Amino acid sequence: MKLLVVGATGTLGRQVARQALDEDHEVRCLVRNPNKAIFLKEWGAELVKGDLCxxxxxxxALSGVDAVIDAATARITDNLSAGQVDWQGKVNLIKATKAAGVDRYIFFSILNCEKYPEVPLMDIKRCTEIFLAESGLNYTTLQLAGFMQGLIGQYAIPILEDQIVWVSGESTPIAYMNTQDIAKFAIRALSVSETEKKTFPVVGTKPWGAYEIINLCENLTDKRTRISRVSLTVLGLMRRITRFCEWGQNTADRLTFAEVLASGKPLDAPMDDVYQTFGLDVKETTTLEEYMQEYFTRIMKKLKEIDYEKNKGKKKKGKIPYRNQF
Structure with missing residues (x-):
């Protein structure tokens, strides 16, 4: 199958491209800056320069492809807003897909987006779901909760570096999932007719609160964490301030989303029927314990190697080298 992957340089998109290539699909990636996507070309993907906007x-980009997998989203550092990328850009892509005669479309949304119309990114996702369903395309929408990859910068690195970990509100439990596992659902949907013109939750095996994640990291590193709480009032104030600045628009939208994550309402959904429909085994899905264990094992090994290289050859005064003690 020839696939167009949009957003392939992102955290999720690159795993979708990698999984598709591993399953012998022909992959084309729409990228704004080919120089930042060389790794995709090295993997075997075709790069096409373009922009959703x-x-x-x-x-x-759509010429000759059999399906589109849309993993694009505005980043907090982008000059373009979520409205431009996640709404107008997606409308452009869906219309162009329809015009090109490409029937299959995989879209990533956010779990429970219909419950938060006051949150810009959630409302945009909900509207896009509706627009896609009404487009006539043979779609599959996968509603996600959170990526395990994001927890590295949020928890693991600050804990390793003895920095403060910020926790907001009531710490909503979130069923985080490894993007590699999400990619498996996306690629599998292409070959399972039961997924056509339907929406599915795709979330991790268990919802985790902030303090549970911190405790897990502490147990794996033997470190104690400095925690600072941010109230919803402060988040709301920061959001209102950043909205006054054009450069802060994406930041303000993300802070609104942060208020959702601090609401205490779990982002989770039952997955038994989903696994059965997709023909995947939950036992092969990465748990957060496994993900963090692997990360800390690898990083600790790397730190030891770096420390060894720094100290190799250095003589310690007043001590006899170990090899000469016997």
Whole structure:
């Protein structure tokens, strides 16, 4: 199958491209800056320069493909807003896909987005789900909760570096999932007819609160964590301030989303029927314990190697070298 992967340089998109290539699909990636996507070309993907917000670049990218997997989203550092990328960009892509005669479309949304119309990113996802369903395309929407990869910068690195870990509100339990496992669902959907024109939750094996994640990291590193709480009032104030600045628009939207994550309402869903429909085994899904264990094992090994290289050859005054003690 020839696939167009959009957002392939992102945390999720790169895993989708990798999984598709591993399953012998032909992969084309729409990228704004080919120089930042060289790794995709090295993996075996074809790169096509284009932009969701420039609809004139989309027909060439869609030519000859069998399906689109849409993993694109605005980043907090982007000059473009979520409204431009996640709404207008997606509308452009869905229309162009329809015009190109490409029938299959895989879309990533957010779990429970319909419950938070006041949150810009959630409302945009909900509206996109509706627009896609009404487009006539043969779609599958996968509603996600959170990526395990994001927990490294949020918890693991600050704990390793003895920095403060910020915890907001009531710490919503979230069923985080490894993006590699999410990618398996996306690629499997292409070959399972029961997933056509339907929406599914795709979440991890267990919801985790902030303090549970901190305790897990502490147990794996033998370190204690400095924790600082941020109230919903402060988050709301920060959001209102950043909205006054054009550069802060994406930041303000993300802070609104942060208020959802601090609401205490779990982001989780039953998955038994989903696994059965997709023909995947829950036992092969990465748990958060396994993910963090692997990360800390690898990072600790690397730190020891770095420390060894720094100290190799150095003589310690007043001590006899170990090899000469016997």
């Amino acid at each position: 420039d609809e004139s670049t989309l027909p060439a």
